[in-house]
Amino acid sequence: MNPDLSTRYLGLDLTSPLVASASPITGEIDVLRRLQDAGVGAVVLPSLFEEQIEHEEAELLRLSDVGAGSYAEALDYFPKLQSYNSGPDAYLEKIAAARKALSIPVIASLNGASSGGWVHYAKLMEDAGASALELNVYWVPVDPKESGAQVEQRYLDLVAAVRAAVRIPLVVKTACVFSSPAHMALRLEKAGANGLVLYNRLLRPDIDLEKLEMVPKLELSEPSESRLPLLWIGVLREHTRMSLAASSGVHSAGDALKLLLVGADVVMATSSLLRQGPGHARTLLDGMTGWMKEKEYVSVAQMRGSMSRANCPDPTAYERANYMRTLMTYATTAL
Numbered sequence: 001m002n003p004d005l006s007t008r009y010l011g012l013d014l015t016s017p018l019v020a021s022a023s024p025i026t027g028e029i030d031v032l033r034r035l036q037d038a039g040v041g042a043v044v045l046p047s048l049f050e051e052q053i054e055h056e057e058a059e060l061l062r063l064s065d066v067g068a069g070s071y072a073e074a075l076d077y078f079p080k081l082q083s084y085n086s087g088p089d090a091y092l093e094k095i096a097a098a099r100k101a102l103s104i105p106v107i108a109s110l111n112g113a114s115s116g117g118w119v120h121y122a123k124l125m126e127d128a129g130a131s132a133l134e135l136n137v138y139w140v141p142v143d144p145k146e147s148g149a150q151v152e153q154r155y156l157d158l159v160a161a162v163r164a165a166v167r168i169p170l171v172v173k174t175a176c177v178f179s180s181p182a183h184m185a186l187r188l189e190k191a192g193a194n195g196l197v198l199y200n201r202l203l204r205p206d207i208d209l210e211k212l213e214m215v216p217k218l219e220l221s222e223p224s225e226s227r228l229p230l231l232w233i234g235v236l237r238e239h240t241r242m243s244l245a246a247s248s249g250v251h252s253a254g255d256a257l258k259l260l261l262v263g264a265d266v267v268m269a270t271s272s273l274l275r276q277g278p279g280h281a282r283t284l285l286d287g288m289t290g291w292m293k294e295k296e297y298v299s300v301a302q303m304r305g306s307m308s309r310a311n312c313p314d315p316t317a318y319e320r321a322n323y324m325r326t327l328m329t330y331a332t333t334a335l
């Protein structure tokens with residue numbers, strides 16, 4: 001008998017623990033159907049960005065002739081994002097269309113960094129039928145006058161503002177950039193998060209040596225990147241009942257299984273689906289099923305968290321002691 005792959009995420013029953021995370025691959029209804037047919041348990045639509053909402057509202061003001069001068073500059077800087085997710089109104093229609101087309105949960109995604117008026121879109125997403133809301137908080141604190149405490153407060157205020165706007169489950173996606181990631185995770189829970197997506201990858205700009213320009217650079221992930229969520233989900237699992245989603249570096253069934261073993265409720269994939277196509281979801285799930293049968297696990301629930309920091313045979317593997325041991329082992333084998 002095949003093991004039971006079902007899981008609960010954000011209070012939703014999912015048929016499998018594999019979720020297609022936000023990216024262009026979750027932006028088209030026919031591809032969403034293919035992802036569902038390949039076995040994903042839920043999909044996260046590509047984000048709607050704070051800048052897009054503010055642009056739309058500035059445009060409306062401009063058209064109604066109020067404050068035209070003050071917004072002209074903002075409009076000039078607005079990036080051409082329409083081809084990514086079609087803008088705010090079409091986004092709401094996409095949520096409704098995806099809900100209609102799919103039987104699995106459809107998670108909408110809002111992406112921003114400040115708790116301004118744009119947050120009311122969270123409610124519109126709920127009204128459009130989103131099963132849950134993923135809030136991607138992305139901020140690069142380049143101002144040395146802004147302290148770590150102020151940056152954290154920025155995140156918490158935004159989460160609280162979105163929490164106040166919606167009743168559907170709220171999951172928060174951030175990068176792992178805090179001095180104490182586990183402490184911050186629990187503060188996000190207190191601010192109203194029902195779950196966390198660990199982690200957002202930070203974009204690091206590069207230099208074009210020919211043109212002598214700074215260029216934004218987006219690279220698809222590598223499997224080794226899954227070890228960052230692996231560490232922090234393993235640490236957090238014993239401290240929270242929040243849903244924990246692992247995002248980054250899930251390319252093979254093995255990557256996904258390890259994240260479930262440390263305590264993830266779901267694992268998310270983007271880069272591997274972009275590289276291999278939606279059908280790769282089936283390959284991942286078949287690989288997971290095969291391994292679980294071989295190891296005689298009857299369900300995801302049975303194996304989830306069995307290698308978390310609290311449960312693994314050697315919890316020091318998560319800590320400093322292991323750091324020293326690892327460095328010394330490498331030195332001896334390399335000589």
Ligand SMILES: Cc1cc2nc3c(=O)[nH]c(=O)nc-3n(C[C@H](O)[C@H](O)[C@H](O)COP(=O)(O)O)c2cc1C
Binds near residue numbers: 021047
């Ligand atoms: C082309 C591309 C577009 C993305 N767009 C979004 C987005 O709109 N919102 C978001 O929260 N994450 C976005 N992401 C991040 C992914 O959802 C995911 O968290 C990240 O790629 C790490 O997972 P992976 O290693 O499986 O790729 C995007 C990633 C890529 C590669």
